[in-house]
Amino acid sequence: MGKYQTFQYDVVVVGAGGAGLRAAIEASAQGAKTALVCKSLLGKAHTVMAEGGVAAALSNVDSRDDWKVHFRDTMKGGKFLNQWRMAQIHAQEAPSRVRELEEWGAVFDRTKDGRILQRNFGGHTYPRLAHVGDRTGLEIIRTLQDKGVHQGIDVHMECTIRKILKDGDRVAGCFGYQRESGRFVVFQSKAVVLATGGIGRCWEITSNSWEYTADGHAMAMWAGADLIDMEFIQFHPTGMVWPPSVKGTLITEGVRGEGGVLLNKDRKRFMFDNVPEMFRGEFAETEEEANRWVAAVVANKLPDARRPPELLTRDVVARAIRREVREGRGSPHGGVFLDIASRRSPSEIKKKLPSMYHQFKELADVDITKDPMEVGPTCHYMMGGVRVNPETQESTVPGLFAAGEVGGGMHGSNRLGGNSLSDLLVFGKRAGEFAAKCALQTSSFGSCDDDQIEVAARECLEPFDESHGENPYAVHEQLRTLMQHYVGIVRSQDDLKHALVEIEQLRQRAAKVKVGGNIQFNPGWHLAMDLSNMLDISEAVTKAALERTESRGGHTREDFPDSESEWGKMNLIVRQEGRDINVSRRPLEPMPAELQQLFNK
Amino acid sequence: MDEQVTLMIYRGDNVQGEMKEYKIPVAPGMVVLDAVHAVQATQAPDLAVRWNCKAGKCGSCGAEVNGRPRLLCMDRMDKYPAGEPIAVKPLKTFPVIKDLATNVSWNYDVNKKIPAFKMRDTKGEEPRFSQEEADRVQEFRKCIECFLCQNVCHVLREHDEKNTFGGPRFFVRTAGLEMHPLDDENRLDLLKDQMGLGYCNITKCCTEVCPESIAITDNAIIPLKERLVDQYYDPLRKLYRILFPAKKT
Incomplete structure (x- = not known):
């Protein structure tokens, strides 16, 4: 161990987005010596890209809202595969977490009477998303960052963690490298919190940044932890489709929350024909009714109409858009139209959706106050992740915690918009709290033995082997294309089996990638290392998707198009055993009667 | 716009470095960050550049393009005169770590x-x-x-x-x-x-x-x-x- 730079902490938090920052703040507040380790500069994490808002039943705009309605919406959105206890804790604690942000200096948009304003979003019965225009994530990350820097947390920026180190069954620390110098580093710790985000870089069209290379998912699996719900990927219905440069870049659901409508090339609002059985009766049936709802919302009144079908859950809207395009009713560049220009005034659009206005004007030469946007689905969010104890966020490996997108179970088969920012606050706090407790109750550090570290270091340096010859960028590109076409929005047994064969071939090639230059700030080398995470997690997703022979939420099977009640009682667990990645079934925990009755209305 | 564009990119650190020439094909709507990424993927895998959101929201990719400070992800290639090379340098006020990444x-x-x-x-x-x-x-x-x-x-x-x-x-x-x-x-x-x-x-x-x-x-x-x-x-x-x-x- 002496060969490498070594640090000792009670708690190491990996990832400095909302979940990681919130976890580190809490761990530190509990008295644990805490490190926050992140791949980018502090404040640049994926959370800054969250736009629409944070869901919390504050009931500032509609007094009928409460945690029970939020809980019910979340479970329905997840098609009842969610770990009910996580969904319950989330709905109950989100309001406190949002108010706490205000006490730490966050400035949310205001209601007329000066309270935190809330907006409508898909799948939420009432206006529930506290927001700051369309840059809510930036506000949250900056608030947490500014809180965190005064709290005595050590921040290790531009440092990538590659491996969880174990002493017997429990966590002993983690191993990684400094991106700038390329030097290896060992963090010895009593607890590790994974807050590494998602896996979107395995797909070609994605709203996710370079950081989303499945690091935490893979490290947890390699360390022996269970993953859950890995077949469920959220394709956000509205990504940009043109020009190619911005394909996949996110367009906030807030556009539809503010009254935006989806149109096909015949200018038809096709979402009226796409209301699933489960939501029948809850959405407007005519354009007139939908318009009445928007008019009431704009006028700050309680609507006497049902909401527009554009605000159905993301899985439903993404599939509907895909169908319009497949059946020849798409826009010129293979999407559909999202129109806000004919619904709201230019000044309202610029006020409520400023970064959308800017993004389209600068990058697509479209003025969204005058013309419709072209949109299509983009890989956005990983519902699946590390299986955790709902109360503590501890994984099945003692001392290893997970929060935010890398955690699994909260969202079931489909996440509602706005529930991600609240998820990372609620469970980030809990992960930090319980990781600190775990660390403070542990008397001594586990041993990070040299063999584990040497193996990890050797693996990292393999791409400098002179006998290699593959380009890491090319292998990555092929993986992305493969996952896009064979493990995308709609899947089939043949496609998934094909994908497994191809993943194995790509793995052979990934073992032979070669990078030039030296270890200092070398993105080619960094990507070469990341291929192993992405390949293993792509395999995990594909195997889980093959196993689930039904369609539900973010998992649609062409060959099994319906939801099956038996599958509705079952989560899939992915675990690495030896070198094999295996899938098993796990029955859902029964929901207590008092929660069950919320669905009997 | 021409099918090919020439980029001059600073390669080096705080002590020494030079402007290196790269030619890449252009696509509609391309921004300078896309061009830098294309160079990275095909010609210079170890070219250091920071980025995250690619939509002007995170502020990672600041650099100087033809002498002007810009976010590379919001800087359209078609704003620059066709046929002329585009020069990309790191921010001057901060020490260069490597290539376009500076110590901030x-x-x-x-x-x-x-x-x-x-x-x-x-x-x-x-x-x-x-x-x-x-x-x-x-x-x-x-x-x-x-x-x-x-x-x-x-x-x-x-x-x-x-x-x-x-x-x-x-x-x-x-x-x-x-x-x-x-x-x-x-x-x-x-x-x-x-x-x-x-x-x-x-x-x-x-x-x-x-x-x-x-x-x-x-x-x-x-x-x-x-x-x-x-x-x-x-x-x-x-x-x-x-x-x-x-x-x-």
């Missing part, structure tokens, strides 16, 4: 000096303030920390006064706290004694380059300067302070 850690050190938000006592009531009050500070809170303003500020760029001057980014941040309707902290001493607000002679270079269009000079720096003048140089106040010393205004 000084900014994080300055940030730490600024006292945190301190909630005023709302006597147990839910805090309330109007959207108009929110608007004023939300403008400052839009900042994505790209540090382009720091890069062009002559106090930092030409005079390298990093020990005595905070720079526009942190005047914006301080303004966002000082004008926050719920804040109860006083940062005027800090602005005067440690952040050198007086060095700013309002040339508005920072405002010009801000990708978020924050009116840095007019809305943040000038009002803060006025507050300093009121606090420290108003003769009546000075007398009052001598007669009634108080810990804050």
Whole structure:
């Protein structure tokens, strides 16, 4: 161990987005010596890209809202595969977490009477998303960052963690490298919190940044932890489709929350024909009714109409858009139209959706106050992740915690918009709290033995082997294309089996990638290392998707198009055993009667 | 636009380096960051460049394109004259780590000096303030920390006064706290004694380059300067302070 730079902490938090920052703040507040380790500069994490808002039943705009309605919406959105206890804790604690942000200096948009304003979003019965225009994530990350820097947390920026180190069954620390110098580093710790985000870089069209290379998912699996719900990927219905440069870049659901409508090339609002059985009766049936709802919302009144079908859950809207395009009713560049220009005034659009206005004007030469946007689905969010104890966020490996997108179970088969920012606050706090407790109750550090570290270091340096010859960028590109076409929005047994064969071939090639230059700030080398995470997690997703022979939420099977009640009682667990990645079934925990009755209305 | 474009990219570190030429094919709507990525994927895998959101929201990819500070992800290639090479250099004000990545850690050190938000006592009531009050500070809170303003500020760029001057980014941040309707902290001493607000002679270079269009000079720096003048140089106040010393205004 002496060969490498070594640090000792009670708690190491990996990832400095909302979940990681919130976890580190809490761990530190509990008295644990805490490190926050992140791949980018502090404040640049994926959370800054969250736009629409944070869901919390504050009931500032509609007094009928409460945690029970939020809980019910979340479970329905997840098609009842969610770990009910996580969904319950989330709905109950989100309001406190949002108010706490205000006490730490966050400035949310205001209601007329000066309270935190809330907006409508898909799948939420009432206006529930506290927001700051369309840059809510930036506000949250900056608030947490500014809180965190005064709290005595050590921040290790531009440092990538590659491996969880174990002493017997429990966590002993983690191993990684400094991106700038390329030097290896060992963090010895009593607890590790994974807050590494998602896996979107395995797909070609994605709203996710370079950081989303499945690091935490893979490290947890390699360390022996269970993953859950890995077949469920959220394709956000509205990504940009043109020009190619911005394909996949996110367009906030807030556009539809503010009254935006989806149109096909015949200018038809096709979402009226796409209301699933489960939501029948809850959405407007005519354009007139939908318009009445928007008019009431704009006028700050309680609507006497049902909401527009554009605000159905993301899985439903993404599939509907895909169908319009497949059946020849798409826009010129293979999407559909999202129109806000004919619904709201230019000044309202610029006020409520400023970064959308800017993004389209600068990058697509479209003025969204005058013309419709072209949109299509983009890989956005990983519902699946590390299986955790709902109360503590501890994984099945003692001392290893997970929060935010890398955690699994909260969202079931489909996440509602706005529930991600609240998820990372609620469970980030809990992960930090319980990781600190775990660390403070542990008397001594586990041993990070040299063999584990040497193996990890050797693996990292393999791409400098002179006998290699593959380009890491090319292998990555092929993986992305493969996952896009064979493990995308709609899947089939043949496609998934094909994908497994191809993943194995790509793995052979990934073992032979070669990078030039030296270890200092070398993105080619960094990507070469990341291929192993992405390949293993792509395999995990594909195997889980093959196993689930039904369609539900973010998992649609062409060959099994319906939801099956038996599958509705079952989560899939992915675990690495030896070198094999295996899938098993796990029955859902029964929901207590008092929660069950919320669905009997 | 031509099918091929020539990029001249700085390769090297703080000690030595050179502008290297790369040719890549162009696609419609391409931004400079796409072009740099294309070079990375096909010709120079170890080319260092920071990026994250690719939509102007995270402020990671600041650099100087043909001498102008820009976010690479928002800088359209078709704005530049066809057939002419495009030069991409790292931000000048900060030491180069490698290629286009610079060491901006000084900014994080300055940030730490600024006292945190301190909630005023709302006597147990839910805090309330109007959207108009929110608007004023939300403008400052839009900042994505790209540090382009720091890069062009002559106090930092030409005079390298990093020990005595905070720079526009942190005047914006301080303004966002000082004008926050719920804040109860006083940062005027800090602005005067440690952040050198007086060095700013309002040339508005920072405002010009801000990708978020924050009116840095007019809305943040000038009002803060006025507050300093009121606090420290108003003769009546000075007398009052001598007669009634108080810990804050």
